[in-house]
Amino acid sequence: MALPLAPARPAPSSATTAIHLGRRRRARRRATALVTLGVILVALMAAMLLLGKTIYPVSDVFRVILGETVPGASFTVGSLRIPRMITGVLAGVAFGVAGTTFQTMLRNPLASPDVIGITSGASAAAVVSLVVLHASITTTMFAALLVGIATAALIYLAARGGESTGGRLILIGIGIGAMLDAVVSFVIQRAADWDVAVAMRWLTGSLNGSKWEGLGPLALAAVILIPLILLLSRDLRALELGDASATALGVRVDRTRLLLIVAAVALACFATATTGPIAFVAFLAGPIASRLVGPGTSLTIPAALMGAVLVLAADLIGQFAFDTTFPVGVITGVLGAPYLLYLLIRTNRIGGSS
Amino acid sequence: MTVHSTLQATELVSGYGASPIVKGVDLTIPRGRISVIIGANACGKSTLLKTLARLISPQSGSVVLDGQSIGSIPTKQLARTLGLLPQSPIAPEGIAVADLVGRGRHPHQKLFRTWSAEDDAAVAEALEVTGIADLADRAVDELSGGQRQRVWIAMALAQETGVLLLDEPTTFLDVAHQIEVLDLLTDLNRSKGTTIVMVLHDMNMAARYADHIFAMCAGELIASGAPAEVMTSELISDVFGLDAAVIPDPVSGAPMVLPRGRHHVLAAPAATPAA
DSSP, rough: OOOTSSSOOOHHHHHHHHHHHHHHHHHHHHHHHHHHHHHHHHHHHHHHHSSSOOOOEEEEEEEEHHHHOOOHHHIIIIIIIHHHHHHHHHHHHHHHHHHHHHHHHHHHHHHOOTEEEEEEEEHHHHIIIIIIIOHHHHHHHHHHHHHHHHHHHHHHHHHSSSSHHHHHHHHHHHHHHHHHHHHHHHHHOOOOOHHHHHHHHHHOOTTOOOOOOGTTHHHHHHHHHHHHHHTTTHHHHHHHTTOOOOHHOOOOOOHHHHHHHHHHHHHHHHHHHHHHTTTTHHHHHHHHHHHHHHHSOHHHHHHHHHOOOOOOOHHHHHHHHSOOOHHHHHHHHHHHHHHHHHHHHHHTTTTTOO | OOOOOOOOEEEEEEESSSSSSEEEEEEEETSSSSEEESSSSTSHHHHHHHHHHSOOOEEEEEEEEEEEEEGOOHHHHHHTTEEEEEESOOOOOOOHHHHHGGGGGGGGOOOOOOOHHHHHHHHHHHHTTTOOOOGGGSBBGGGGHHHHHHHHHHHHHHHOOOOEEEEETTTTTTTHHHHHHHHHHHHHHHHHHOEEEEESOOOHHHHHSEEEEEEEEEEEEEEEHHHHOOHHHHHHHHHOOOOOOEEEETTSSEEEEEEEOOOOOOSOOOTTOOO
């Protein structure tokens, strides 16, 4: 009775069902990826506590975690390995969230705080504060935060106006980052009492010497800022469609962007002031997480998990895979550099980024 | 479901920086109709649309929706009444059609409420109306320009606004896809009564698809009315500085603009001065 060639138009309800199923399928992929990342992270956390020069029985490690005193293990696990592991997790989470927030907001995988010089600013401030001025850890944190925000503002102002703000912002950021890295090198060269551990921390990032005492500011920042970014993550996804679309969808673009920038910069700066600028974690976490969870969903939580996985895995590799130990940033640097090159070449080929 | 709203501008001045681009425009968008803003390049038509869509705040004057200045309406509430398809929206890499269209549900979602069956139904309807339900699971970046424009229109539809503003929705499309998009917008207007306001470059498309034309020149509104009344040789000459004949379009009956250039004109008027 109907025209034989007319396409069968599904009833509204069946289309709704199909769309619902498609969305469910994508949600399941995301959930699977998140659970997998979570399991890997827990395994890495356990490995951080179990592995070392002395391998304590699992039961001893558990007793230390529960607060009991176990000769030997209490110091090695309780005062060295646990703080190192927690520092690694917090720094990884902070770098991952900060990186993916910037990348999503600026719609460019190159726009992560460690590529565009923001962590270099924090690093330079921290190294001057600690090595030259011998300031306290709290002062150092705030110096890192202020200089990091100032660096972000400087890059933003220098790149503002005209076409292709994103592309220019990245190039200017890389330039400013190089200058600030030179400041770090200079201070370390000149420091009277410089030692390799300190130098490596501020040049590439390291978990060596992580202590409970140094953890407070970063933990506090993570507890306050990550929920804030999560609250804004739906607005962030609207921002991803461009300022005009986001406004049309009811997002207060300027206010949301400012909050997100300050929160992400603060996270990256606190992490940098704690562990040094662990190379490329902020840059890599989001894109890898995106491959795993699939496109179109919020990357805040996946990138947080991926950041922590990257830091712990790289630290374990650095500690145990070679005859000599390497700080975590050397390993992540080796992973990140080729990806950076790949993106730069691709950006160049498609003629800049918007 | 659709809220019928009235959008007005009074003594609107807006633009970027010191010199305004829109210089004192008063207009009332006809409710439930298709309005098209026409004008030469840089006449302020796009700036006017952006100001109506609150992408630019007025330097003076106001944009009023149902008696309330749009600057004073909470942004999310406004986004449930007033939708916008910008000229070059950006699709996140690899996003599926249904997910992108689903982002149109943003103003309907509460802070902690997750996706609802209502949202699914709205997305499904938007995909059906735009004829892309079979593309729901495809990645947006794999689609053709015409299909992609349908996806963006579907996203604006999923927002379920009574007023929809579109900034040159046909610009990057070939003529078949232009007609397709304009037909789709007409369907939407006729079936749901959605008030549509768009900027179009092509005068003939504007004359054919508009119920109401707003003609702009140098930041001012110089004519407003039904295409048959407004689209005359005089207006084309005023707006574009172009000598043109206007005849009834044999297909639609709407006015059709036939420009007279320096070449390929059959009987050149005797008075034409030599260049």
